[in-house]
Amino acid sequence: MPAHNFPAPSTRAPLLMPDGRPHAGTVFLNAAIDHPRWDVGDYSYASCHRPPDDWAMHLAPYLYPDSEEMLRIGKFCQIADGVMFVTASANHRYDGFSSYPFAIFDGMDPARPSLPDGPFPDTVVGHDVWIGQGAKILPGAKLASGTIVGAGAVVGGTTNPYSVVAGNPAREIRRRFSQAATRRLLDLAWWDWPIDTILSHEAAICGGDLAALVRAAGSRPLVSGGEKT
Known part of the structure; x- marks a missing residue:
């Protein structure tokens, strides 16, 4: 595909x-969402059969402008219909005899003992993560770059880079590549390349040709900073 035909990351509805x-029903998230607790990388998109008026509320309904936690999503992520991020502000206190949040119906004083006292961990999604239809991402989850999340999975904790996870609770089904190839991919961090360069090497990226990607990197410095988790 010619690079000049690829939509800019600021395009709200990039699919024609x-x-x-x-x-x-398909949006680049950093163009569709203006929310202080979201941080989304370029070209990450979400799809929905019935487009919502508020994509931030649709995807992360418990993440409020005054929440303590962040939802951080890297570049080139793919989020299917029905995915929900259940962020830390959804939590109840459950270390006592009751988890009932009395305070939310009675003034919402943050000092009230029925409210959780944190911590409120960020939810972090790396780069090039595919989250399948209807998956739920739990508070504080860390999805490493290259993770694929199966449809309907309920994911907590931390995934390994380039792993496939599925089920409730989600467990690792397999690794997509060898450890050596995974380390090399994280070092190459193709998602940080200019979009023209990425498109020029689409066949290597999507076809799994690591040798071609290494050649494409050329003199480009190899960094590990692309891995968010």
Whole structure:
């Protein structure tokens, strides 16, 4: 695909229908979401069969502007219909005899003993993560770059880079590549390359040709900073 045809990351609805109309149910998230507790990388998108008015509320309904935690999503992530991020502000206190949040119905004083006292961990999604239909991502989850999340999975904790996880609770099904190839991919961090360079090497990226990717990197410095988790 010619690079000049690829939509800018600031495009809200980057997917065009055959008649040229934008598909409202697929959005680049950093163009569709303006929320102080979201941090989204370029080209990460979400899809929904019934497009919401508020994508931030649709995807992370418990993440409020005054929440303590953040939802951080890297570049080139793919989020299917029905995915929900259950962030830390959804939690109840459960170390006592009751988990009932009395304070939310009676003034919401943060000092009230029925409210959780933290910590409120960030939820972090690395780069090039594919989250399948209907998956739930739990508070404080850390999805490493290259993770694939199966449809309907309930994911907590930390995943390994380039792993496939599925089930409730989600468990690792397999690793996508060898440890050596995974380390090399994280060092190459192709998601940090200019979009023209990425598109020029689409066949190597999508076809799993690591040798071609290494050649494509050329004199580009190899860094590990692309891995967010």
